[in-house]
Each structure stands twice: as structure tokens, then as C-alpha cells.
Amino acid sequence: MALAGIFLLLFLPVHLGINLMLLKTDPKPFNNVAHFMATFPLIKIFEVVLLGTILIHIFYGIWVQIQNWLARPVGYVSGNKAETSFFSKFMIWTGATILTFLILHFFNFYFIRLGLVPGNPEDFYSVAHSLFKIPAYNYIYLICFVLLGFHLYHAFYSAFQTLGLNHRIWTPLVKVIALIYAIVLPAGFALISVTLWLFR
Ligand code: HEM
Numbered sequence: 003m004a005l006a007g008i009f010l011l012l013f014l015p016v017h018l019g020i021n022l023m024l025l026k027t028d029p030k031p032f033n034n035v036a037h038f039m040a041t042f043p044l045i046k047i048f049e050v051v052l053l054g055t056i057l058i059h060i061f062y063g064i065w066v067q068i069q070n071w072l073a074r075p076v077g078y079v080s081g082n083k084a085e086t087s088f089f090s091k092f093m094i095w096t097g098a099t100i101l102t103f104l105i106l107h108f109f110n111f112y113f114i115r116l117g118l119v120p121g122n123p124e125d126f127y128s129v130a131h132s133l134f135k136i137p138a139y140n141y142i143y144l145i146c147f148v149l150l151g152f153h154l155y156h157a158f159y160s161a162f163q164t165l166g167l168n169h170r171i172w173t174p175l176v177k178v179i180a181l182i183y184a185i186v187l188p189a190g191f192a193l194i195s196v197t198l199w200l201f202r
Pocket residue numbers: 017021036039040049052100107111112115126130150191192194195
């Protein structure tokens with residue numbers, strides 16, 4: 003699950019980097035890259051691996067959470083004072099929000115390419131620009147980005163722990179990098195949403 007998570011952590015900066023081209027007034031650069039991503043054979047393989055990784059991560063996450071619940075069917079009588087962070091306790095719920103977001107997100111973009119939803123797959127620039135003109139989508143996307151940040155923060159440093167890479171000196175540094183990652187990535191996506199909504 004940690005390896006699948008790390009793969010997804012690497013995908014997001016690439017996705018954000020490409021999406022930042024949506025801020026340009028010229029649609030061509032974004033549409034050209036989107037076309038390349040949709041047609042280049044090696045990227046096609048990457049896409050299958052990506053979608054497979056998402057599924058593995060989701061199913062394993064649900065399985066781990068069910069095991070957790072079964073391990074303690076009756077809750078603690080007094081408050082649980084274990085040193086579990088706020089973020090780790092809610093991973094299943096922040097994860098479920100991201101899954102809901104992904105389903106909506108696929109309806110908004112990916113399914114257009116598959117021909118399941120109407121729209122021009124050669125002009126995702128205009129699709130994104132029209133979508134973010136609708137306030138409700140911005141609210142939903144922005145709430146999801148905040149919860150995505152919570153999920154990413156815990157995911158980032160706990161992946162190191164799962165792989166046995168905890169270290170007296172390095173772990174605090176990993177947590178700082180996790181915090182920066184978990185703020186910068188969602189903030190980048192939010193910047194796109196807000197700019198297209200209010201300033202374009
Ligand atoms: C401003 C925010 C975002 C915008 C405008 C955006 C835009 C897009 C577009 C245009 C595509 C279609 C690419 C294609 O099919 O060729 C796409 C695909 C996708 N997006 Fe996003 N995205 C955003 C945020 C996110 C976030 C936060 C996640 C993850 C939590 C995400 C996950 C994905 C995934 C998994 C795909 C499918 C990749 C593929 O196989 O093509 N996106 N997005």
C-alpha cells in the first residue's frame with residue numbers, strides 16, 4: 003500500500019505541472035500536452051499502471067481499515083489517548099473524499115476521452131475553463147483539495163515508516179517535507195480553480 007501511495011505521490015506533481023498551463027491565455031500548450039499524454043504509447047502503459055495503482059491503494063486501504071475495526075469491535079470506555087495523530091485517524095474518511103472527488107473528476111474530464119461523457123477531448127483547456135466558471139464545482143473542488151492535503155500529509159511520512167525508514171534525525175525532516183508537499187500541491191490545484199473561476 004505504501005509503494006502504491008508513493009507512486010500516486012509522484013503522479014500528483016506531474017499532473018499539477020501540466021495543469022498549470024491552464025493558467026496561460028493560449029489554449030495550445032495545454033491542449034498539445036494533453037494530446038501527447040493521451041496518444042503516446044509509453045504514457046498509455048503508465049495510465050494503466052496509474053489506474054491499477056489507484057485501485058490497489060483503495061482496496062488495500064479499505065481492507066486495512068476493516069481489520070482495524072474488527073480488532074476492536076467495542077470502543078474504549080474512556081477517551082483513547084494513544085499517540086495517533088488526527089490525520090492518521092481520519093485517513094479512511096479523507097481517502098473516501100478523494101475517491102468521491104475522483105469519480106466526479108473522471109466524469110468532468112477522463113470519461114470525455116473514453117466517449118462516455120459529451121465533450122471535446124482535444125480541447126480539455128476549454129472544458130476546464132467552462133467547468134471552473136460554475137461556482138458549485140469550485141466549492142466542491144476546493145473542499146476536496148483541503149482534505150487531499152490532510153491525506154497527503156499523513157500519507158507522505160507514514161509511507162517512510164511502513165518501509166522501515168524511520169530515523170531519529172531524518173524523520174522530523176521527512177515530516178517537514180511532508181507538510182510542505184501537502185500544502186503546496188493542493189494550493190497549486192486550488193490556484194488553478196480560483197484563477198479560472200474569478201480571473202479568466
Ligand atoms: C485544478 C485541479 C485539476 C484539474 C483542472 C485537473 C484536470 C484533469 C484533466 C484535464 C484530466 C484529463 C486528462 C486526460 O484524460 O487526458 C485529468 C485526469 C486525471 N486527474 Fe486531474 N485535475 C485536477 C486535479 C486532480 C487531483 C487533485 C487528482 C488526484 C487526487 C487528480 C487525478 C486525476 C487522475 C487520476 C486522472 C486520470 C489520469 C489519466 O489516466 O489520464 N486530478 N485531470
